[in-house]
Amino acid sequence: MNPIQSQYAPCPKCGSVNASKSGYTWWGGFVGPAILSHVNCNVCGTGYNSKTGKSNTNGIIIYVVASIALACVIFGGCAMLGIFQNQ
Numbered sequence: 001m002n003p004i005q006s007q008y009a010p011c012p013k014c015g016s017v018n019a020s021k022s023g024y025t026w027w028g029g030f031v032g033p034a035i036l037s038h039v040n041c042n043v044c045g046t047g048y049n050s051k052t053g054k055s056n057t058n059g060i061i062i063y064v065v066a067s068i069a070l071a072c073v074i075f076g077g078c079a080m081l082g083i084f085q086n087q
């Protein structure tokens with residue numbers, strides 16, 4: 001029998017595998033942490049990617065920028081439609 005393997009990669013800061021999945025984060029709501037496999041270390045509190053064992057900082061930045069860009073496209077598109085309707 002194989003030993004039970006941890007569900008998550010070790011914490012990049014302290015090396016612990018004792019981590020919990022993030023349900024909700026300020027930067028990604030409920031969807032962001034699910035996409036990035038984001039977990040929080042139960043020992044030191046560091047948030048990281050449970051698949052790669054690395055910090056999710058770059059992923060968070062990309063996610064936030066993409067969200068803002070998408071919002072601009074959606075709202076920009078709606079604003080343009082509004083202008084066309086008024087003409």
Ligand SMILES: [Zn+2]
Pocket residue numbers: 011012013014015016041042043044045046
């Ligand atoms: Zn840790």
